[in-house]
Amino acid sequence: MTAPLWERPTGRESAADRGEYAAPTVRSLLDEARTSIPLSEARLLLRHILGVSHAALEAHPERKVSLQDTASFRALAARRAEGCPVAYLTGCREFYGLDFHVTPAVLIPREETELLVDIAVERPVRRILDLGTGSGCLAIAVAKQLPQAQVTAVDVSAAALDVARENAARHGVAVRFLQGDWFASLEGERFDLILANPPYVAEADPHLAQGDVRFEPRGALAAGPEGLDDIRRIVAGAPAHLAPGGRLYFEHGYDQAPAVAALLAQAGFVDIEQRRDLAGILRVSGGAQP
Numbered sequence: 001m002t003a004p005l006w007e008r009p010t011g012r013e014s015a016a017d018r019g020e021y022a023a024p025t026v027r028s029l030l031d032e033a034r035t036s037i038p039l040s041e042a043r044l045l046l047r048h049i050l051g052v053s054h055a056a057l058e059a060h061p062e063r064k065v066s067l068q069d070t071a072s073f074r075a076l077a078a079r080r081a082e083g084c085p086v087a088y089l090t091g092c093r094e095f096y097g098l099d100f101h102v103t104p105a106v107l108i109p110r111e112e113t114e115l116l117v118d119i120a121v122e123r124p125v126r127r128i129l130d131l132g133t134g135s136g137c138l139a140i141a142v143a144k145q146l147p148q149a150q151v152t153a154v155d156v157s158a159a160a161l162d163v164a165r166e167n168a169a170r171h172g173v174a175v176r177f178l179q180g181d182w183f184a185s186l187e188g189e190r191f192d193l194i195l196a197n198p199p200y201v202a203e204a205d206p207h208l209a210q211g212d213v214r215f216e217p218r219g220a221l222a223a224g225p226e227g228l229d230d231i232r233r234i235v236a237g238a239p240a241h242l243a244p245g246g247r248l249y250f251e252h253g254y255d256q257a258p259a260v261a262a263l264l265a266q267a268g269f270v271d272i273e274q275r276r277d278l279a280g281i282l283r284v285s286g287g288a289q290p
Ligand code: GLN
Pocket: 110, 197, 198, 199, 200, 201, 213, 220, 221, 222, 251
């Protein structure tokens, strides 16, 4: 601690008193931050503040960082050290090769959800519905891949829809956004493909109290005692909103594959299919309209 000015004996001014503080460098800030957060995350946060590429940051470790940018970076690093997800701090996350704006109003897009885009791309159809769109990542990636499709996206959260609309505009795709609870705003409408990444974590799952998910909207994650409440509603409601031969596919928890296969069969779905994510876990299930 430097003594306050009024207590300091004259003739022993510090560099700060003389206005000679050396601006921190990229290297010194990264060294400082890595004592509390991983270096890879510190780099992402600093790149975000400086607006530079990974290569540019690496190439100029001695680059001076202004005091204002230094303060901004330290504030973000401190919030990360408290647990706030990097995606909420930078406001963006990549999904299916596209950059999405994210805020704490939406779930942070996850790699395993890309499986649902792959499924849509395999069998292109016209009318596609994304239930619980959140950031819009799924609907927008599908619309981008299938320009002929008419994509509708629903969410119960107005704040999430604001983020999703902004993302659709950013990527120049026309997606129809509707606010509503699952099928509530879709009276009388039918689709060729229904996709969903619903909440599916059990309310009491200790995972909800750990790491990044603590900062995500609870309503996008948790769904009743077994995590199946919303999946049950989607499976039960889908047949009335599928065109003949239309298909439903949704993401679910790592241990829910047997339960969701049973739910699909009970609801009369045929040609039931389950797919593994990159980690080898059965992660997406679906079937065709009864
Ligand atoms: N896969 C997410 C998690 O485990 C949950 C996402 C979801 O509920 N749709 O945190």
